[in-house]
Amino acid sequence: MQSFKKIKTVITPLDQVNVDTDQIVPKQFLKLVQKSGFGKFLFYDWRYDDQENLKSDFILNNEKYKNSKILVAGDNFGCGSSREHAVWALQDYGFSVIVAPSFADIFYSNCFKNGLLPIVLEEKIVEKLQRETGMIEVDLENQIIKTSSEEIPFDIDLHKKQILLEGLDDIAQTLQYEKEISEFEKQSKTPSVL
Amino acid sequence: MNLVAYSSTNQSKIIMGKTLFEKIWDAHIVVEKKNNPSLIYIDRHLIHEVTSPQAFDGLRMNHRSVRRPDLTIATMDHNVPTTDRSLPILDQTSAIQIRTLEKNCKDFGIQLFDITSHDQGIVHVIGPQLGITLPGTTIVCGDSHTSTHGAFGTLSFGIGTSEVEHVLASQTLWLDKPKPFEIRVEGKRKNPHAVTAKDIILSIIKNIGTAGGTGTVIEYRGDGISDLSMEQRMTICNMSIEAGARAGLIAPDEKTFDYLRDRKYTPKNYESLVDYWKDHLKTDSDAKFEKIYTLHIDNIAPQVSWGTNPGMTCDVTESVPSPEDFSKGDHNQKKGAEKALEYMDLKPGILITEIKIDRVFIGSCTNARLEDLIEASKIIKGRKISPHVRAMVVPGSQMVKKQAEDLGIDKIFTDANFEWRESGCSMCLGMNPDILSPGERCASTSNRNFEGRQGTGGRTHLVSPVMAAAAAIEGHFVDVRKMDLN
Numbered sequence: 057m058q059s060f061k062k063i064k065t066v067i068t069p070l071d072q073v074n075v076d077t078d079q080i081v082p083k084q085f086l087k088l089v090q091k092s093g094f095g096k097f098l099f100y101d102w103r104y105d106d107q108e109n110l111k112s113d114f115i116l117n118n119e120k121y122k123n124s125k126i127l128v129a130g131d132n133f134g135c136g137s138s139r140e141h142a143v144w145a146l147q148d149y150g151f152s153v154i155v156a157p158s159f160a161d162i163f164y165s166n167c168f169k170n171g172l173l174p175i176v177l178e179e180k181i182v183e184k185l186q187r188e189t190g191m192i193e194v195d196l197e198n199q200i201i202k203t204s205s206e207e208i209p210f211d212i213d214l215h216k217k218q219i220l221l222e223g224l225d226d227i228a229q230t231l232q233y234e235k236e237i238s239e240f241e242k243q244s245k246t247p248s249v250l
Numbered sequence: 251m252n253l254v255a256y257s258s259t260n261q262s263k264i265i266m267g268k269t270l271f272e273k274i275w276d277a278h279i280v281v282e283k284k285n286n287p288s289l290i291y292i293d294r295h296l297i298h299e300v301t302s303p304q305a306f307d308g309l310r311m312n313h314r315s316v317r318r319p320d321l322t323i324a325t326m327d328h329n330v331p332t333t334d335r336s337l338p339i340l341d342q343t344s345a346i347q348i349r350t351l352e353k354n355c356k357d358f359g360i361q362l363f364d365i366t367s368h369d370q371g372i373v374h375v376i377g378p379q380l381g382i383t384l385p386g387t388t389i390v391c392g393d394s395h396t397s398t399h400g401a402f403g404t405l406s407f408g409i410g411t412s413e414v415e416h417v418l419a420s421q422t423l424w425l426d427k428p429k430p431f432e433i434r435v436e437g438k439r440k441n442p443h444a445v446t447a448k449d450i451i452l453s454i455i456k457n458i459g460t461a462g463g464t465g466t467v468i469e470y471r472g473d474g475i476s477d478l479s480m481e482q483r484m485t486i487c488n489m490s491i492e493a494g495a496r497a498g499l500i501a502p503d504e505k506t507f508d509y510l511r512d513r514k515y516t517p518k519n520y521e522s523l524v525d526y527w528k529d530h531l532k533t534d535s536d537a538k539f540e541k542i543y544t545l546h547i548d549n550i551a552p553q554v555s556w557g558t559n560p561g562m563t564c565d566v567t568e569s570v571p572s573p574e575d576f577s578k579g580d581h582n583q584k585k586g587a588e589k590a591l592e593y594m595d596l597k598p599g600i601l602i603t604e605i606k607i608d609r610v611f612i613g614s615c616t617n618a619r620l621e622d623l624i625e626a627s628k629i630i631k632g633r634k635i636s637p638h639v640r641a642m643v644v645p646g647s648q649m650v651k652k653q654a655e656d657l658g659i660d661k662i663f664t665d666a667n668f669e670w671r672e673s674g675c676s677m678c679l680g681m682n683p684d685i686l687s688p689g690e691r692c693a694s695t696s697n698r699n700f701e702g703r704q705g706t707g708g709r710t711h712l713v714s715p716v717m718a719a720a721a722a723i724e725g726h727f728v729d730v731r732k733m734d735l736n
Binding site: 071072073074076078079082083084086087088089090091101106130131132135136137138139140141143158160161162165166169170179213214215226227228230231233236237240241244245246247248249 | 293
C-alpha cells in the first residue's frame with residue numbers, strides 16, 4: 057500500500073445521503089478477478105445513460121471536477137454491500153479522500169486497507185465544504201483541511217492514521233503475532249469445520 | 251463470566267455483567283492493546299466467488315498460505331445461473347470467476363461446495379443447514395449478510411476483500427469493538443402466518459433508520475424473538491446490516507440446539523458443547539447496553555418498501571408518503587425521498603395496494619429457506635398468478651430445493667405458473683442472468699431495494715414471502731391478512 061501524502065485539489069460535492077455501494081459500483085462489474093480498472097465503472101448508472109453516453113447533469117461529468125481528488129458526500133456514505141470494489145473504484149477514478157458526516161462500518165474499514173482516507177465531519181461543516189469552489193489541502197499528518205478562508209481540524213484514530221501515513225502491510229504486521237495466535241488456537245474449544 | 255472491576259474512587263468492588271456479544275468478543279481476543287483495535291480470532295471463514303479472487307492473488311504475490319483451511323468453507327452462489335446445472339455457463343466473466351474459485355480452493359486445500367454439489371447454495375443458507383455455524387463462534391465472510399448466522403448466537407459479520415486475505419493468512423482480524431445495542435421485540439402477532447419475521451425487521455429498520463445501528467452489534471431479545479423459529483430468526487439477523495449494524499445476534503436456546511443437532515457437519519462432541527453453551531451464551535441480567543429500542547408487535551401490519559433503501563417502508567394499509575412527511579423536517583432525507591419517488595415512479599398518496607407489479611422474486615439469504623417456501627405455497631395453492639406477472643422461486647440451497655420437492659411444494663408453485671429454479675443469490679443482486687428490465691416493478695423477498703439493485707432501472711419493493719405470493723396472484727400488492735390460506 058502507498059503511503060498517504062498531502063493533497064491539494066478542488067472538491068467534488070456529491071449532495072446525497074445514503075450513497076450505497078451498489079451505486080458506487082453496480083453489480084455487473086463485480087466479476088473481475090483483479091483489483092485494478094474499476095474507475096471507469098464508478099457511479100456507472102449515474103454517470104452514463106443507457107447508450108453509455110456521459111450524462112451532463114451528473115456532477116462527476118462536469119469538467120470543473122475532472123482532476124478532483126476529494127469527494128464530499130452526505131450521511132451514511134458507503135452503506136449496503138461489503139464490496140471492496142467500491143473503494144477500488146473511487147481510488148482508481150482518482151479520489152484519495154472522502155468526506156461525509158458518517159460512513160457505513162464495512163466501507164470505512166475497507167478504506168484503510170487501500171490507502172483511501174475517509175474523514176468524518178459535522179453535517180454543517182460538510183455542507184459548507186460542498187460550497188467551497190477553490191483549491192483545498194488535506195494534511196493528514198496534522199489532521200487539518202485548509203480552505204481559502206479557514207483551517208478545519210478533523211479527528212482520526214491514531215492507529216488508522218499511522219497505517220495510512222506509513223502505508224503499512226497489515227498482514228505482515230499481524231504475522232508477527234504468530235506465537236499469540238498459536239497459543240490461542242491451542243486453548244480454543246471450537247472444533248474444526250469438517 | 252462476570253468481569254470484576256474496581257472503581258477508582260473508593261476501591262469498592264463492582265460486578266459488571268456482560269452482554270452475549272461482549273462474552274463472545276472477549277473469548278476471541280488474541281491481542282489487546284489500549285486504545286487500539288484488538289486482534290480477534292475467527293472460527294469460521296466462508297468464501298464465495300465474487301469477493302475472494304483478489305484475496306488469493308494477494309496471498310500468492312506474498313508467498314503466503316492459508317493458515318487454517320480446516321476452518322474455511324467455500325461455495326459459489328452470487329453469479330451462478332439458476333437454470334439447468336448440466337449446461338455450460340454462458341456468461342464468460344462469471345465462468346472465469348467460478349473457475350478461479352475452483353482453482354483457488356484446490357491450490358490452497360479448501361473444501362468447496364461447487365455448482366454440482368447437493369450442498370451448494372447461498373453461503374448463509376448452507377452454513378446453518380450443514381451444522382458449520384455453531385453458537386459462540388466468530389464467523390466472517392466477504393458478504394454483508396453474514397449477520398444471518400447471528401441467529402445462532404454467533405458473532406458474524408461481513409468483511410471486505412482485504413480482510414478476507416487477512417483472515418486466510420492469519421485466521422484473525424484487527425477490529426474496533428462495536429457497542430452493544432439491545433432491540434427488544436415484545437408481544438404476540440395476531441396472525442403469524444401473515445405478519446412475519448420480515449415484517450418485524452422491516453418495521454425495526456423503518457423506525458431506527460438505515461444508519462440506526464452503525465457501530466453496534468444488535469442483540470434481539472424479548473418474547474417476540476423467542477417465539478420465532480430458527481429460520482425466522484435468521485431473517486431478522488440477516489437484515490441487521492440494513493439497519494447499519496456490524497452484526498445482529500440472538501441468544502441460543504433449545505430451538506437453536508435442536509436445529510443444529512444431527513446436521514451433516516455437527517461436531518461429534520455436540521452434547522457437551524450444548525451444555526457449555528447453555529451456561530455461557532447469554533447476556534447477564536446486570537449487563538449494560540449502549541442503546542435500547544423496543545418494538546411492540548401485537549398490532550404490526552405486513553410491510554412494503556416504497557423507496558430506494560430499506561428504511562423507506564410502510565404498512566400495506568398505508569399510502570406512499572410525501573417526502574415532507576417521510577423526512578420529518580430533515581432536508582437531506584427529504585431530498586433522498588424525492589429522488590427515490592422519482593426513481594420508483596410513484597406519487598405520494600397512492601395506496602400501496604394500488605401499486606401494480608410485473609415481477610415476483612421469492613429467494614435470497616433473507617427469505618428462501620424451507621419455511622419461507624412452505625408459507626408462500628399456502629397462499630399459492632390452487633391459484634394462478636396474474637397473467638401479466640412473471641414470478642420465480644429460487645430456493646436458498648440445493649438442499650432446500652430437494653426438501654421442498656419431497657414435500658411437493660415445487661408442484662404447487664409450477665401449477666400456479668411460477669418458475670422453479672436452481673439455488674443461488676439470483677435476482678437479489680442480479681449478478682447472474684436473473685434481472686429486471688428497466689422500468690419493471692418487482693415484489694421481492696430480498697433485502698435491498700437500492701436503485702438498480704435487481705437490474706438497471708428496475709424497481710424493487712421489499713416484502714415477506716407470503717406478501718410476494720399474494721402480490722403474484724393479484725398482480726398488485728394486497729394485505730395478505732385478508733387472503734384465505736389453502
